[in-house]
Amino acid sequence: MKDIFLSIFKTTEERLKNPFIGTFIISFIVYNWKPLSVFFLSSQKIEQRITFISNNYTDILNLLIYPLVTSVIYIVLLPYLMWLFESLVFKSYKERNQNLYKNKLIDINGKKSVAESEIELENLKANYKEMADLNSQLQLYKDQVVTKDLDIKALEDKIHDFTQLTNNLESKIQEKDKSINNLYIQLEDSEIKTKNYYDEYENTPENTVRDFVNNLHLINKADKNESNTFFIDRFIALGLLQVVKDEKTRKEYIQITDKGLFYIKRAFSSRII
Incomplete structure (x- = not known):
């Protein structure tokens, strides 16, 4: 049931x-x-x-x-x-x-603009720091020159009191003047060299600078194939690399020149890589 x-x-x-x-x-x-x-x-x-x-x-x-x-x-x-x-x-x-x-895309674009502005600000800060370092170095040279001038003035004052040491003092004064002139010459040479590097960099195609910076890992690479040799010979000819011989081992190796270092620094600051 x-x-x-x-x-x-x-x-x-x-x-x-x-x-x-x-x-x-x-x-x-x-x-x-x-x-x-x-x-x-x-x-x-x-x-x-x-x-x-x-x-x-x-x-x-x-x-x-x-x-x-x-x-x-x-x-x-x-x-x-x-x-x-x-x-x-x-x-x-x-x-x-x-x-x-669309709202999310607008927000993303806004954040992207802010990020780009922050990067630009950081680059400006880096450039200002570089200029400040150069100004500090120049001021150091000027202070050294002032110090040398004070030393010379002190020596000139002593000449009046110690006439018997006139010849020695004049010799020392000439050496001081020569040192000052050498400092001025070194400073002028450095400024001229930097200007020449800058002019050559501005006239160098961006592709050449990019190839140089992006292929720095090929320098002194153990396997010297045709590509490595072409890269090294090319930038040696441009004065960016040079062959240096080690005095102890008598072996040759590739070294980046001052001009090459200037190119690398400018390439990173100009953001062409």
Whole structure:
């Protein structure tokens, strides 16, 4: 007996899970809630309730047609309506996402501009530091010259008191003057050399400078193939590299010249690599 009830219950449950049957039952309840209320909630006898319902609520439209039409609409037409609504909503969702992506792109471009400005600021700071170092070195030379002048003045004052040491003092003064002249000559040579390097760098194609900096790892490489030899000979001819012989081992090796170091420094500061 228990198995029979379980079988009936299981069969009924499967029927109720059917979309059409479930929808029809709900629609039937909606359209016929009054006779159902009378049948289940009325205090009259069951025979009276049945008679009352038979006399007042036997319209075929409410009992069958309306629930059936509603179920068909729900099962057949509603999915198409949902598809239409989802299509309309998808378009707005797509446009909203595009606006969101545009806002993110604007934010990214803004951050990129800030990063580029920060890099430019760091480069300016580096250039200012380089100029400050050069000015400090020049000021050091000037201070040395002033010191030498003070020494000379002190020696000249002593000449008046020690005439017997005039010749020695004049010799020392000449040596001091020569040292000062040498300092001026070295400073002028350094400035001329730097200007010449700068002029040559400006007249050198960017591709040549880029090749030189990017292939520095080929210098003194153990496997001297044709490519390495061509690179070294090319930049030796340009004065960027030079061959140096080690006095102890008597072996030759490649060294970057002052001009080459200037090119490397300018290439990094100009950001052409």
